[in-house]
Amino acid sequence: MMPIMQNVKGGGTGMGHSRAQKQANHDRILAAAVDLLRCQGLDHTGIAEVMRAAGLTHGGFYSHFERREAMVEEALTDAFAADEARLTKAASRSDKDRRVAMIEAYLSPLHRDNPARGCTAAALAGDVARADDGVRRIFTEQLERYRDLIAGLIPTGPEAARSHALFGISAMIGALLLSRAVDDETLSDDILDAARHHLTERI
Template sequence: MGHSQTEKAASRERVLRMAARKVRTEGVTRPGVADLMKEAGLTHGGFYKHFASRDDLIGQAVALALAEGSAKMQRAARKNAQEPRRGLIDAYLSRQHRDAPATGCALVTLGAAAGRGDQQFKEAYEQQVRTYLDLIAGPDGTSEEARAEATLILSALVGALLMSRAVADPGFSDELLSHVASALERHGSPQSAPPA
């Protein structure tokens, strides 16, 4: 790859990563091409050298945001080898995760937009939900009961994080996170380790 091709690839990656951060914090309707290019240190005119359209960029940014979230959840689960589900819950319902939406789980920000989105967007969101359910349920989680348990846990995680970010009172926000974490801990202990 020549020097200019290397620079072009780096510029494209920079815009895509910035768009993924924006999608997590602002959703899919707000990030404008001009603003993204300016933040990436590029001119608006150069956008079409990297992406076919704004929709193309946003679609790729959504896919990247979802994939990065999955990788973070897997790392969180592996931090607690004895109780991987506990590690995942602790990381997901942490203040750090709540306070860093630009690098956090995209399921929270993108849920409503996916519901209104096109088939490709819905399929990408669905794939991520399925990936998380597999992670939570673990390798032996194919039974109806294990899938239902994983669905309950994922729904509680996403809902609690969403509400904790949406309320005005910081103390109440902390309370939402800690109450859901405690309830999930009491609800059931981890059954088995998720896939690596």
Template sequence: MGHSKAQKEANHNRIIEAAMDLLRHKGLDHMGVAEVMRAAGLTHGGFYSHFDSREAMVAEALCTAFARDERRLDKAAAQRGGEKRRAMLEAYLSPGHRDNPVKGCTVAALTGDFTRADPALRHIFTEQVRRYRDQVAAMVPGAAAEGQALFAFSAMIGALLMARAVDDEALSDEILAAARRHLAAAIEPE
């Protein structure tokens, strides 16, 4: 019995959603096709009617996750009107983001994995870093906006990862607060 085009699209989207969550939770190399299909509530045998390979699924899941992350960053920045930089920092360097890596920033969840990824996935990552640089630079006035944006984004990821790694919640909160405070000062208009 065949599936309708709408059902196939819905199943495809479920696979991508499951893959995004599992990628952020387990990493690039620790997620299998069978596990993704099980998480999507589908049988393993249906995978190849959606993707040519695991790599194709991972690439699509990454692109979808990155696009969603960009929209989330834009939404966070828009919540404070003219204070976009501060709103972005508060949303990104928050206990809520720290405590929910599966639904958080894909770059933060997978940066270490990309150092060992195949060239096609590294290229997707590289293009995303460029888009984030441009997105954050648009919030930072001045001739050095791109450099400040790269610094800010790198420091945000580093602070978030450290806050997630320590086993002392007070220290974790302190890391996030210090990063917010110092980054706000570093990327304020000159």
């Protein structure tokens, strides 16, 4: 009986290792997809490029996802969760008012200069407007989460707080996009400075 038990144990360990490796590869694919989506957009990020960035073969993709859209939707979900966690952490680490801390962290040169680690909503808003229903649903739900998160920090009635939050989100994303689009560094900094100044006064 002992040799049989050893074989069973060994087989179980092997299967556990296989599952762990598959999950690790899955995570690598998603991480690569998130970076590429933020930098290149929805339309310019293909399966082959993602798998190459993840250090895996193109053929292995379909053991993880049935179609490209499934990868994109899962990558977006992960990206938004990471974005929200970073924004919340930035606010909680500061001695300033949490609203001010969020605005300053978002509208910073560091954020502007690192799109691969930056706001997914800003990187993909234009593409999402032309995307399929699944992607737009994920984007919409996350925008609502941001609205509620920021509204919860504004000491007014719920309706006014949500309105202020939506204004703030729109202004921050717009300012970040413009600061990245211009080729004049001074103007780019001025856009961020102006948005920070007016938002901290109004929200």
